[in-house]
Amino acid sequence: MSSRTHWGTYHQIADALRSRIAGGEFAPGGALPSEAALGEEFGVARTTVRRALATLEKERLIKALPGTGRVVCTAEERESAGADSAPPAQYRRIASDLRERITNGELAPGDALPSEAALVREYEVSRGTARQALSELEGTGLVVAVHGKGRFVMRAETTDG
Structure with a gap:
């Protein structure tokens, strides 16, 4: 393989x-x-x-x-x-905000995302919630984690439909 x-x-x-x-x-x-x-x-x-x-x-x-x-x-x-029409989970809101910052060019490919600690402070959430938001972005392929360095923007999101 x-x-x-x-x-x-x-x-x-x-x-x-x-x-x-x-x-x-x-x-x-x-x-x-x-x-x-x-x-x-x-x-x-x-x-x-x-x-x-x-x-x-x-x-x-x-x-x-x-x-x-x-x-x-x-x-x-x-x-x-x-x-239900409940607001999205906090981690989804954070992921959505970060995705928007990536798609509007505020965070460009290669740029570092805010750390978990920075997201905890900015959104007043638990570290687990911040981690889940970042993991969601990793799961989409929009972000890559580099061990010991942080998470970085991979590519701009495309419109597939």
């Missing part, structure tokens, strides 16, 4: 996990395997797994629970999530 994964591999992983959820292999309320375990199973990097999981989170098939990992949403959770 090459050291680079084929573009869109995360879509295939998301499809496989979606089928397994629909087929009952992962029961509502049940935990999914860890990112590391899924990466090993599919032979891909954790960032690829994160993209697949972010897709399923956006579809409200799964949700992240601090200290637990990702679990399958129940039918009631999916229905209420689609029906």
